[in-house]
Amino acid sequence: MKKTSISFILNGDNVTAEVPATWTLLKTLREIFELTGAKEGCGVGECGACTVIVDGDAVNACIYPVLEIEGRQVATIEGLADKDGNLDALQTAFLENNGVQCGFCTSGMIMSAKSLLNEKSRPSEDEIRTAIAGNICRCTGYVQIVESIDMAANKNEKMRT
Ligand code: FES
Numbered sequence: 001m002k003k004t005s006i007s008f009i010l011n012g013d014n015v016t017a018e019v020p021a022t023w024t025l026l027k028t029l030r031e032i033f034e035l036t037g038a039k040e041g042c043g044v045g046e047c048g049a050c051t052v053i054v055d056g057d058a059v060n061a062c063i064y065p066v067l068e069i070e071g072r073q074v075a076t077i078e079g080l081a082d083k084d085g086n087l088d089a090l091q092t093a094f095l096e097n098n099g100v101q102c103g104f105c106t107s108g109m110i111m112s113a114k115s116l117l118n119e120k121s122r123p124s125e126d127e128i129r130t131a132i133a134g135n136i137c138r139c140t141g142y143v144q145i146v147e148s149i150d151m152a153a154n155k156n157e158k159m160r161t
């Protein structure tokens with residue numbers, strides 16, 4: 001199969017890959033870069049399990065054509081912890097607040113929440129629920145997830161003050 005060379009920034013690093021033009025960003029992340037945090041649930045842009053951040057916006061990587069990623073900045077769950085391995089406040093909050101059960105939705109939930117908190121450091125509950133409206137969780141009932149995001153926002157705010 002004919003391949004095309006693409007270059008972009010992945011979790012802060014300049015990367016290049018040879019990919020079939022028909023591939024999605026999700027397939028590229030999982031199969032070339034072996035970043036398997038983003039999951040394929042529905043594969044058609046409905047469940048949010050594949051959510052990553054592109055140029056600051058949460059996107060469904062399963063329907064994002066990989067050729068459109070040229071020159072853009074991509075952030076995945078694997079890039080959230082700092083260089084010393086310290087987890088992001090969202091990751092810690094999900095762990096401490098039982099925001100994770102089977103974990104299949106978790107990467108996507110956290111990346112949607114990360115995009116929100118990057119835009120608005122102290123969102124309301126409605127804003128949190130709107131930000132994760134495209135992320136389906138079959139386990140938790142969402143309450144612990146919303147509380148986890150709120151907890152992370154609160155912790156970030158305390159660290160700033
Ligand atoms: S796998 Fe991408 S939205 Fe469901």
Ligand code: FES
Nearest residue numbers: 101102137138139
């Ligand atoms: S924790 Fe299982 S789908 Fe959300």
